[in-house]
Amino acid sequence: MQKQIIRRTPVADQHLPMNLHPVVRQLYASRGVAGDHELELTLKQIAPVTSLSGLAAGCDILYQALQTSKRITIVGDFDADGATSTALMMEALTLLGSRTHNFIVPNRFEYGYGLSPEIVEIAHQQGAELIITVDNGISCFAGIERAQSLGMKVIVTDHHLPGERLPPADAIINPNQYDCQFPSKALAGVGVAFYFMLALRKLLRDANWFANQQIPEPNLAQLLDLVALGTVADVVPLDANNRILVAQGLKRIRAGFTRPGIQALIEIAKRDQTKLVAADFGFALGPRINAAGRLDDMSYGINCLLANDLMEARVMASELDELNKARREIEQGMQVEAERVLASLKFSEDNLPFAIALFQKDWHQGVIGIVAGRLKEKFHRPSIVFAAADADSPNKDGVFDNEQEIKGSARSIPGLHIRDLLEHIDSQHPNIIIKFGGHAMAAGLSIQAKNFDQFNQLFSQYAEAWLDKEQLTGTLLSDGELPASLMTIEFADLLQEAGPWGQQFPEPMFDDEFELLQQRIVGEKHLKLVVQKDNVAFDAIAFNIDVKAWPNSQAKKAHIAYKLSVNEFRGKQNVQLMVEHLKAL
Incomplete structure (x- = not known):
């Protein structure tokens, strides 16, 4: 799904220490830091x-x-x-x-x-x-x-x-x-x-x-x-x-x-x-x-x-590293299959449902949460992926028992409290969900396989009632343009030291238009770029790019949303833009 970049509106930051770099002071203020007491990250606080x-x-x-x-x-x-x-x-x-x-x-x-x-x-x-x-x-x-x-x-x-x-x-x-x-x-x-x-x-x-x-x-x-x-x-x-x-x-x-x-x-x-x-x-x-x-x-x-x-x-x-590699392989296979299922349902960006629920009998229970997260990120819809609760299902005769329990892992988007939605479904239709629990953005539940279609219908129906269409548009919040004079190793280090960054206190992201000097695929689906701003060239990398769209030999400029990083190779450091969004101009 093509995401929309929205720049944060500048906010008052006079309540924060004036000895902070002005960009850092604005980053803190826009993330709701109430005063210098919230910047003293000591155990006394x-x-x-x-x-x-x-x-x-x-x-x-x-x-x-x-x-x-x-x-x-x-x-x-x-x-x-x-x-x-x-x-x-x-x-x-x-x-x-x-x-x-x-x-x-x-x-x-x-x-x-x-x-x-x-x-x-x-x-x-x-x-x-x-x-x-x-x-x-x-x-x-x-x-x-x-x-x-x-x-x-x-x-x-x-x-x-x-x-x-x-x-x-x-x-x-x-x-x-x-x-x-x-x-x-x-x-x-x-x-x-x-x-x-x-x-x-x-x-x-x-x-x-x-x-x-x-x-x-x-x-x-x-x-x-x-x-x-x-x-x-x-x-x-x-x-x-x-x-x-x-x-x-x-x-x-x-x-x-x-x-x-x-x-x-x-x-x-x-x-x-x-x-x-x-x-x-x-x-x-x-x-x-x-x-x-x-x-x-x-x-x-x-x-x-x-x-x-x-x-x-x-x-x-x-x-554990070997298990993680195996997990990635299983997840990638499931994600491809999940996207194939969605494609077969003839969904496009114009007619996606308000919520996505998928179930396949041979999917692996251990990675359904990750796949649900990937679907949520790609389509910007609350998503639930189900797998059989019994690892040995289907039985030896190849017959799947629709009476058996299936487990789902849910991931949501801002604006939809997924646990509250499941609780509402359960209160209105008490015989559908066996058990559930979780948070605003992630939850888990169990239902009987025979009830999947009914649950899917209810999930989409209530999500539509609870969400506005504006909330279904994927957005990236940008901290605005960054002057080329600040796109340095020193400033990248300063941003890292200003953290820790994370959930609901996001790492700084900037956006701007760049000239495209070089484009090439590395590692099968990552796009390595050399871009230019104000006659200064920068390395950039976009992970898991759509290889059908990139490299784009016709594109000479692009609008890029990025995080400022430092790449170290063979003892040499240089600034690198970690691309979060890329649109040819």
Whole structure:
């Protein structure tokens, strides 16, 4: 879909420090930075721990468990946020003196998401007396009830939006509870886990625990590399509080204070640890961890993060890298097939439906979320991709059972809260959706295969009712033109230092008209360019270009939206434009 570039309207920025570069000051102001206090990215500025409700009850339960050496089981999730949350809890409990804790992460193909009754049974067989969920639990009613019937206590730590009622856990720590006064509702699951451990450390300190146990009080800042990775990889908004957590994690990693698992992932992704940026978490490290949960078993990704030996971590990171390559191949095949299906439905940019839902019996459950995201990006429509819940479906006779459950992964566009839409469908048509959960921009659900057509119709119908046509036009927000005098290595470095950039605090993007001096395809579908502005030439690259449209020998000029970057090759640095949008003029 051809996207429209909209330039941000200049806003007042006098409330920000005048010693900032004027371009940077305007970037901050346009992203809603309220004052210089939001630019001081130190741990002293994070939201108070005491403002997160549920911590007192959770800490009391966990303290009692530590005192009596109860068996504690962490139940995680099979994405990067769940993996980092689980690793953080495992390491923090060890630092705080526990010797009787372990973790379980559900295999998505066998048990599905969260604290299910089946996972509770496994925990019970392992002797669990206290279950702590991380990055899940707020919708796990049946699992919590089963755990309590077996005599276990349950602490839920989660950040997903709760439903109309809360589960009957012994303690719930979630900034999105209706009565929680915590100022940042954007915490990732790993951020919630970090706050929980900060509160527990204070309780233990006040109880003289460390002296009694003859162990040193730990500096929990050593966990911030995990917090930063999980926060960015989960694509939660980088509000002021999350920017502090990410900035502090990045600072530690760049300085060499990170765990072997993250160091090994940085190496395998061919990133420079001393120059790591937030985007590297989302595009390089996160996908490799996620690949374990998508195709195999997320416990492997967690064990990589928990590895104490660098050589061991490198072996694990290499295997995660191979899984990620396999994931990309499966995803590419599914995406091609999904686009073929859309083409067969005779959709064009002029008659696309308000929402897209696709299901194919042989699609891989592990990558449907990525494919839904790709469709959303390409067509700018809320998209849901379904796959069979049973990995062995169809059966040995090649017959697919329409009574069976299929799982969908949804991605939305600005203006449509996808979880609220699913909740509305469920309230109006209670026999269609088996279960659902999620956020404004991403959600998951299960339905029976036989109900797919009806669900598809309802999904498109309600999306049309909830969306305006203007919201269906893909837009790119640009920070305007950048003078050639600022298109330098020094200014590109300044922009990186002004971060971290991320979800709802986007990396600066500029747009302008350029002369096209050179065009060539590299790596099958990437367009390498040399462009010129004000008689100054710049390298540029556009990834995943439409090779039917480019290279374009007829085009002598182009309108380009880009991010300013620095490319390093054989020890030499030069400015490079990372092309986000390209239109021949």
